[in-house]
Amino acid sequence: MDSAFIPEGVKRCPFPQFLAGLGLAGVVLAWGIFAMLLCWLKGLNQTNMNDSYGFALWIWADLAVIALGGGAFFSGFLKYIVGKDELKNIINFAVLIGFICYSSALLILAIDIGQPLRGWFIFWHANVHSMLTEVAFCLSCYFGVLTIEYIPLILENRQIDKIPFFHNLSHNMHEVMAVFAATGAFLSFFHQGSLGGIAGVLFGRPFAYREGLLVWPWTFFLFTWSAAAYGPCFTIFLIKLLEKITGKKLVKDNVIDLLAKISGWMIFTYIFAKIIDTWYWAVVTVQSKGQTLMDFYDDNMFYGLWILVAEIVVGGIFPALILLTKKGRNSASLLWAAVILACLGVCINRWVMVLQVMAIPVLPFEDWALYYPSWQEIATTILPVAYGVILVMISYRYLPIFPQEKELNPIESH
Amino acid sequence: MFPFISFEWVWDIEHVVFMGGLWYAVSILGIGMAYCIIKAAIDKKEV
16 A cells, blocks of 8 residues: 555565554553643643652653663764764664654653743753753754754655655765764763763752762763763664564674674773762762761662662673673673663663652751652653654654665565 | 843853854754755756
């Protein structure tokens, strides 16, 4: 039915099956949109945010998807700036995932600000002393970069490509893509960093506070570093998942191996820096504020010392060691374990830096403030996942996302 | 946001660096896209 739009030389599932898949994801999407409309029409009283939690599940989701979407800027940086040409076979998918992650982040922010009609205030009435303003600027501009990187892919659709203007436009955009990619890497460096910087400058909350370099606390650099390290793992995870779902090999092993190896080194160096940062914070920073490490960990179900171990050892050291070894990268099960643990590790890091910061008592008479999201918050957090599934489904079906797919899955002629 | 237009604009280092960075990035994206679109239109005419 839609075969004229499907890229040449590849096989796709029957159209009704595709529609059924879209419908399934569409139901979840509709549930999220319903919750989103409740938040917009009735207000933020639909959430369980309170005086202790001005930042909650949404901001964690925001920070997590931005870190996971870091695969786009880092892959772009490696391909266009460093010159790792093999990554051209993965960059389209990395851009798609980045586009989904960043548009999701902006959507969540549009819900979180409560009054989206005033969203433009952050540009018009910019507070030039705020790291959040910098985040908003860089996030919006980088989303522009990702859109520009995604457009040529759309233009390469079999039917659209037949129109000479769009064919030329796509060609021209590819020619200058290095300029856009470099701009994207620059913007990403700053907004990833500033997201960490926001926590690091909270001198009234010793759990988050860090010393640093000039105006940038160490969390600034750690956030950028972790996004570049863990983002590619999310890209690899989704490629492997898509390969499982479609039952096809979509990217050659040497490409995955290269990205996994780079990611492994990035995680290894990041986690080394993170351990030094944590150790210095525990023995110097915290003590200078008159507190001890165990003041920040409790025996409640959320924030025991286990969360620190889960973040650094399970979600950091383990995946780094697997990805650094050739044997680990070549073993399918170990590679799966590494990328899943890495994704969990960075999500735990963002959870800790957003929600544990809020939970810890800051005054002697306060108790731990635990927070449970409302169903509206959960639904609106799942909404971007459904939206992402739909966009991946459509893009995979109609756009040449994986340049090696045709070669790896030749169609037998009868 | 805009020098000379926005009443909140102040000529200090913070505004120049912050807003300058924004306009710099937006300009690169705008000029880059304008170049691609204009060149695509010219190429189409030549064909």
